[in-house]
Amino acid sequence: MDRTSIIKVITLMVTAFGIGIDFTGALMLVPAIENSFDADITSSQWVLNIYALFFAMTMVAGGRLGDMYGHRRVMIIGLTIFLFSSVLCFVAPGLDYLIGARALQGIGAGCVWPCTLAFGATKVSKPEHRALVMGLILAGVTTGNVFGPMISGAAVNFGDWRLFFLANVVFSCISMATAVLLMERETQHKQGEHIDFAGMGILSFAVLLLLYGLDVGADWGWTSVPLLLLFFVSAVLFILFPRVEKRVKEPLLLPQLMQNREFLITLGLNMFNVSAAFVGLLYFPQYMQKVLGWSVLQSALGLAPLTVLLAVGSIVSGTLYNDFGPKRLLFWGYLCATVGAASIVVMPAGLGYFQILPGMALIGLGATLTVGPSGTAAVCAVKPERAGLVGGLSFMTHLVYGAISVAGATAVMYVTSLSSLRKQLEAAGISMSEADQKVLNGGTLATDSAQAILRHLNPAEVEKVKAAISTAFDSGMNMAFAFATLSVAVGIVLALMLDEQKLHKVEG
Incomplete structure (x- = not known):
């Protein structure tokens, strides 16, 4: 070059x-x-x-x-x-x-x-x-x-x-x-181009709904009606996308x-x-x-x-x-x-x-x-x-x-x-609510919520919980x-x- x-x-x-x-x-x-x-x-x-x-x-x-x-x-x-x-x-x-x-x-x-x-x-x-x-x-x-x-x-x-x-x-x-x-500055560009904002919007919204559904699925329940409706709307938008593309000037x-x-x-x-x-x-x-x-x-x-x-x-x-x-x-x-x-x-x-x-x-x-x-x-x-x-x-x-x-x-x-953590806590004889299990499973032990849960356990139980979280x-x-x-x-x-x-x- x-x-x-x-x-x-x-x-x-x-x-x-x-x-x-x-x-x-x-x-x-x-x-x-x-x-x-x-x-x-x-x-x-x-x-x-x-x-x-x-x-x-x-x-x-x-x-x-x-x-x-x-x-x-x-x-x-x-x-x-x-x-x-x-x-x-x-x-x-x-x-x-x-x-x-x-x-x-x-x-x-x-x-x-x-x-x-x-x-x-x-x-x-x-x-x-x-x-x-x-x-x-x-x-x-x-x-x-x-x-x-x-x-x-x-x-x-x-x-x-x-x-x-x-x-x-x-x-x-x-x-x-x-x-x-x-x-360098460019002096020649394409003329008469159009941007497909309709296609971009539909595809973006379809993907965003899909990602959000995957995010909240564990909390809402994978078979819950709101979640299934969310996935349904996302699927409809994905199906609608190529149809819209056929109608726009510059897809x-x-x-x-x-x-x-x-x-x-x-x-x-x-x-x-x-x-x-x-x-x-x-x-x-x-x-x-x-x-x-x-x-x-x-x-x-x-x-x-x-x-x-x-x-x-x-x-x-x-x-x-x-x-x-x-x-x-x-x-x-x-x-x-x-x-x-x-x-x-x-x-x-x-x-x-x-x-x-x-x-x-x-x-x-x-x-x-x-x-x-x-x-x-x-x-x-x-x-x-x-x-x-x-x-x-x-x-x-x-x-x-x-x-x-x-x-x-x-x-x-x-x-x-979460399933692994639940089984290990049961095997260790530690009783914990499902909400507390989700807190420990989803984040780090340094969060305020996790520390509040661990304060209710004795030192031996804390060590067992830490080992269970690592394995999970x-x-x-x-x-x-x-x-x-x-x-x-x-x-x-x-x-x-x-x-x-x-x-x-x-x-x-």
Whole structure:
């Protein structure tokens, strides 16, 4: 690449780095947020899910706005929103306020990310460098994924998890400065474009209802009428979505792409690769903190086999894409991720960190070989002027399914761990109300609610309860990864079905 292209790529990597820090760093804060706001895991998971959902649903609009008005301009607007919402996260007085601020962060990131991808895909000097540039941008994100947990760990060690969002403000300012100073203004844009707000609204509401149903299912009862009605409305909206898409002028799902079997398979490959990685990013740190008793900073270092592989692998997969093609990379990546998720389920309890280490490494390797190639395959399959739209669409499916996976896995985990806790307390001869069991099962023992329950027990009973909670969490985590294993395994089948030659003729 020439000097100008290298400067552009570095600028895009800086922006991607800031986005990557926010995602994994916030995940490490979940136990600290539970303690601060006296919340449980089914509520605190929204810190991840609401961000992923709004990030996903904004990306297609962000990509199309970039195509229409310039990727540089929309990127700077998105960074401004991201910076403002980071300040709101820093001053959040309660969990609901924090979740709202995270939703706004998702909107900002949803404007930044597809424009970053599109700028990299269309502004390099030679088309054959496109896969490498995409890999470098993803390396910027995943390098941020590595440093994010360390920054959040340091924030907690300094005594306040809110300091992490102050760091977000700093990196947002750096990203804005590099974008303004180093990225060239675009003079030609697509004309006559329209944004499918109807499709975005229906799909967003359908996913939001589904996630909320999975969140409250354990409290309402999985067969309760209100919950079934919630799932029914969500299903109706999902069914209504493609009908609406046929009527709008510029749908999210372009007909010429959606009628192509290979492109749909590629979108599926963008979806299922995220399940094990998202579940791992949520539960591995909690396992290290709640079961092994590690600090947030120790947990961040313990997560390195997953995050470092993601960072290094993005560059490697970008260089391998042209040599091996997406089919082989995706097949072996999905196979590694499936074996890794399954290993968490079958590894015997009591091994400590080594119970999760092999699975963590394999999931990281699997994500390395699937995330970049699946996104690159989708973007490279269309004309350059569609790069922003398709980049947003591919990562939209990626994040929406990631949020659904986390919600589904958390629902399975919560039910399993609660059942295990109940059986162990009965075996230990400790009588406890169902409400108290839910409090202990859902959060950490440092919350005010948990401490109030433990004060009614003698020291011997407290130790038995702590052991029971640790075992229950381990059982629940295993079932969460059983869910993830089945999900990721679908990708193996899709990778075998992919026909590369037909894929690259979508808009040839």
